[in-house]
Amino acid sequence: MYTGIKLLTFVALTVSAAEFTTATSVDVLIIGAGISGLGAARTLLTSKPTLNVLVLEASQRAGGRIYTVTSKGGLPIELGASWIHGASASNPITQLAKQFGLKTAISSDDQFFLTNGTGKEVTYKAVNTVYRAFYKWMENKLTNKDRRSVRTMLDEYLKAKKLSSYDQSLLKAGVNSNIVQEYASGLATLSAAYFDQDGGFDGDDVMFSNGTIGLINGLLPGTQVRYGQQVSAIDYSSTTQVKVTTIRGDVFTASYVISTLPLGVMQRNTVKWTPALDAAKVQAMYMLNFGTLDRITLVFNTNWWDSEKEDCWVNRLTADNEKNLFTEFYSLTNILNRNALVAFVAGDLAAPFEAMSNTSILSGALAALSSMFPSITVPQPTEYFISRWAQNPFSYGAYSSIRPNATSGSVYDTLGVPSSNKRLMFAGEATQKAYPSTLHGAYNSGVREAKRILQVLGGKH
Numbered sequence: 306m307y308t309g310i311k312l313l314t315f316v317a318l319t320v321s322a323a324e325f326t327t328a329t330s331v332d333v334l335i336i337g338a339g340i341s342g343l344g345a346a347r348t349l350l351t352s353k354p355t356l357n358v359l360v361l362e363a364s365q366r367a368g369g370r371i372y373t374v375t376s377k378g379g380l381p382i383e384l385g386a387s388w389i390h391g392a393s394a395s396n397p398i399t400q401l402a403k404q405f406g407l408k409t410a411i412s413s414d415d416q417f418f419l420t421n422g423t424g425k426e427v428t429y430k431a432v433n434t435v436y437r438a439f440y441k442w443m444e445n446k447l448t449n450k451d452r453r454s455v456r457t458m459l460d461e462y463l464k465a466k467k468l469s470s471y472d473q474s475l476l477k478a479g480v481n482s483n484i485v486q487e488y489a490s491g492l493a494t495l496s497a498a499y500f501d502q503d504g505g506f507d508g509d510d511v512m513f514s515n516g517t518i519g520l521i522n523g524l525l526p527g528t529q530v531r532y533g534q535q536v537s538a539i540d541y542s543s544t545t546q547v548k549v550t551t552i553r554g555d556v557f558t559a560s561y562v563i564s565t566l567p568l569g570v571m572q573r574n575t576v577k578w579t580p581a582l583d584a585a586k587v588q589a590m591y592m593l594n595f596g597t598l599d600r601i602t603l604v605f606n607t608n609w610w611d612s613e614k615e616d617c618w619v620n621r622l623t624a625d626n627e628k629n630l631f632t633e634f635y636s637l638t639n640i641l642n643r644n645a646l647v648a649f650v651a652g653d654l655a656a657p658f659e660a661m662s663n664t665s666i667l668s669g670a671l672a673a674l675s676s677m678f679p680s681i682t683v684p685q686p687t688e689y690f691i692s693r694w695a696q697n698p699f700s701y702g703a704y705s706s707i708r709p710n711a712t713s714g715s716v717y718d719t720l721g722v723p724s725s726n727k728r729l730m731f732a733g734e735a736t737q738k739a740y741p742s743t744l745h746g747a748y749n750s751g752v753r754e755a756k757r758i759l760q761v762l763g764g765k766h
């Protein structure tokens with residue numbers, strides 16, 4: 306009998322941390338127990354163990370967009386981040402993984418496309434050749450001042466080139482894989498000039514064998530976190546301290562506050578800022594998207610697809626991949642030795658996906674697999690796990706990307722500028738242009754703000 310787990314998005318993952326006792330006045334208050342907030346706390350406490358540092362976290366768990374749950378069979382299942390992108394020794398997440406003794410496995414970039422309905426294989430090379438031609442054409446057309454979206458560029462290209470319907474399907478599959486899935490936003494909301502301005506580290510992409518949550522469990526010890534404390538107001542009008550209020554009515558004061566509120570939360574205006582955030586920051590907030598990437602993980606008794614496809618990305622080629630759900634699957638068989646497939650849904654399709662019932666999502670994913678493997682009777686999974694990041698009130702999406710009205714990637718840096726009285730700092734993945742939307746970018750930003758405070762305090766860092 307099928308025994309799928311109906312997974313609510315906000316099931317608490319219990320993480321033990323010392324409960325803070327009485328003080329509501331601390332040296333440094335950090336808002337958010339994601340990797341940026343916990344990275345900041347650890348940097349502060351490592352350098353100055355006597356500092357009174359407190360983290361306020363709205364949910365009942367640490368990790369934020371790192372969210373590992375455990376299947377009934379004991380497998381760690383990711384609902385959020387799963388890869389270290391560019392796991393060279395200089396990547397700070399590689400360094401943390403090493404410090405915490407976390408086992409990782411190299412993820413292959415291999416990809417296959419299986420044609421919808423027939424299962425006919427199309428190589429990644431075939432898709433990529435058509436995609437690269439478009440990308441090069443777009444690059445040559447763009448200037449730094451260009452405000453066109455990727456959608457506009459794609460429409461112009463299709464009009465100019467008159468591709469066959471088959472080549473159009475290859476191009477749309479390439480655009481969906483390389484742009485929509487990667488940047489988690491629809492093409493109309495992505496700046497053609499800047500969407501891929503981000504940098505990266507060399508090296509393979511790797512996954513955590515026992516869950517990305519190992520990073521959080523490694524960062525937590527020694528840091529005091531109060532869970533269920535959703536910040537509703539931040540008053541930084543004083544030159545000596547910042548006052549933070551939570552929806553429970555609790556009040557905290559601190560000499561310094563580091564806010565790691567996700568951009569999605571900032572854009573919703575659920576927090577009252579006194580004084581209001583400056584115009585440059587507000588403008589920067591709306592030059593960025595906060596897009597959505599969701600995933601459904603299907604756990605099976607057998608790796609029934611492996612006789613057909615050994616590993617990695619197993620994609621579905623439809624007439625227009627941007628308009629169809631369940632076109633990108635990743636096989637965890639070889640990398641993590643488990644009989645599981647993960648389907649990703651991104652950009653404009655995320656909202657309709659999240660509005661579907663769990664059973665409709667499951668049957669849609671299985672129907673897609675059946676169309677890719679027409680000669681196999683696709684079995685029911687033993688369990689499945691669905692994320693709904695856009696519905697999460699503590700992020701409202703997955704991560705940031707650059708809108709067509711942005712003047713450059715430096716809008717990210719504007720979000721990381723501290724208040725003029727230097728009491729309120731901002732960290733999080735969207736506060737730096739070098740590595741937005743990543744674990745390493747988020748972690749670096751927390752360390753950056755901790756160091757800023759240590760510099761003022763004269764600490765060793």
Ligand SMILES: Cc1cc2nc3c(=O)[nH]c(=O)nc-3n(C[C@H](O)[C@H](O)[C@H](O)COP(=O)(O)OP(=O)(O)OC[C@H]3O[C@@H](n4cnc5c(N)ncnc54)[C@H](O)[C@@H]3O)c2cc1C
Nearest residue numbers: 337339340341363369370386387388536699733734743744
């Ligand atoms: C589905 C998905 C897949 C991803 N895949 C990858 C990947 O493979 N590799 C990679 O490098 N990156 C990936 N990312 C991006 C990565 O997860 C993020 O960039 C990173 O985790 C962000 O960390 P952060 O500390 O900035 O924010 P968060 O992790 O969001 O932390 C912010 C914290 O603030 C809390 N909070 C929110 N509002 C309030 C409030 N009002 N009061 C108090 N607390 C509040 C939240 O609950 C949260 O715990 C992925 C993200 C998603 C969603």
